[in-house]
Amino acid sequence: MNIAIVDYRSGNLHSALKSFQAAASNFKNVNVKITSCYKDVRVADKVVLPGVGSFSFCKSKLHENTDVYNSLIDMVIEKKKPFLGICVGMQLLATTGHEGQSNNPGLNWIRGEVKKIDVGQNLKIPHMGWNDLSFKNYHPIFNGINTNDHFYFVHSYEFIACSDKDIVATTNHGKNIVAAIAKENIIGLQFHPEKSQIPGLKIISNFIEWDPLR
DSSP, X not given: OEEXXXXXXXXXXXXXXXXXXXXXXXXXXXXXXXXXOHHHHHTOSEEEEXXXXXXXXXXXXXXHSHHHHHHHIIIIIISOOOEEEETHHHHTTSSEEOSSSTTEEOOOSSOEEEEEOOOTTSSOSSEEEEEOOEESSOOGGGTTOXXXXXXXXXESEEEEESOGGGEEEEEESSSEEEEEEEETTEEEESSBGGGSHHHHHHHHHHHHHOOTTO
């Protein structure tokens, strides 16, 4: 199995690679590679899109590499390969984003909008630190995860989904905020599994095992 972590100059690539390699060491014949080459994306069995920065910045960087962008669409949308978006990599799945530039079109793979978190003046933004999850819909990527497990968040914008059916889990920071979203072969995580210690490694292992067609 080949797992491609897409390098589009916007992501925690080193920590993501180390975590995926640690999880992959428990499986046979799983290769993890950071790549900015479309050929690697086209031979990948699974694709990971990390993201750090604003929605508009990450989107522009993704579009700069036209071959990789087109390969992502082919592999994820046409060939239905398992896809994981992390942090802004999850937010880019939305229809529209408003960070850095208003009404900026996203990938529109999961219908929704990315807006600044509004929790009044009582809580700090960005939402940064450890928080637990509340599960709304079942997804196998969370097998073995308990409600008292905590995950690392750092974000100022949230994914507002058009359909509750797409929301897998929420977290609470003054209000419920989407923490995980999924549709068919696509899943996005607002938190950083690569920074979330043992529970994060469990989620990465589940992603490696995940077969959306099963």
